[in-house]
Amino acid sequence: NAGVTQTPKFRVLKTGQSMTLLCAQDMNHEYMYWYRQDPGMGLRLIHYSVGEGTTAKGEVPDGYNVSRLKKQNFLLGLESAAPSQTSVYFCASSYMEWETQYFGPGTRLLVL
């Protein structure tokens, strides 16, 4: 099992450009999450999904959109990137609510 994978690993964007980050999990987990990690702030939840076709906002959702068209995939979109979105993005999944979340390797995003 690959667990949780993320694509791409690293990306550089110019302000105003758009992009989509892909997260895939092969553990048949219902719950999926997107976090961002900034220095000195730990991880903060952007959006999450409790099942195929559902999404919900987390702590810092502004400037991001998500979609969960397939159970195994969770996409994070930036429609118009801003320098404040420079961060490391982690995807995670869990079998059920309250269960352990397993994380992908992260995507490093630099917005110039």
Added chain:
Amino acid sequence: AQKVTQAQTEISVVEKEDVTLDCVYETRDTTYYLFWYKQPPSGELVFLIRRNSFDEQNEISGRYSWNFQKSTSSFNFTITASQVVDSAVYFCALSEAGNNNDMRFGAGTRLTVKP
């Protein structure tokens, strides 16, 4: 809202020393879950432990041990006989049963173990 505080930003020890990483949490829920994750220099997040609020038993796993005390809202992590491979950033996290999809992380403690 729930909150996790890891007051120690950085800790440096010499190999074979014991080290304790502190975690203090705030929550209004009576049912909640506490976690510790390790982030080595390679950047991935590695799950270490999950504890629910009704289980105050301390846990030991090899050189790792965890001390959960509800009376002081703390969930501290001790590494015994530290090794260079323990060098990493360690995160404590809290998930409330009533708000279970919003897991809150502490800012992390960077542990450096010198040979």
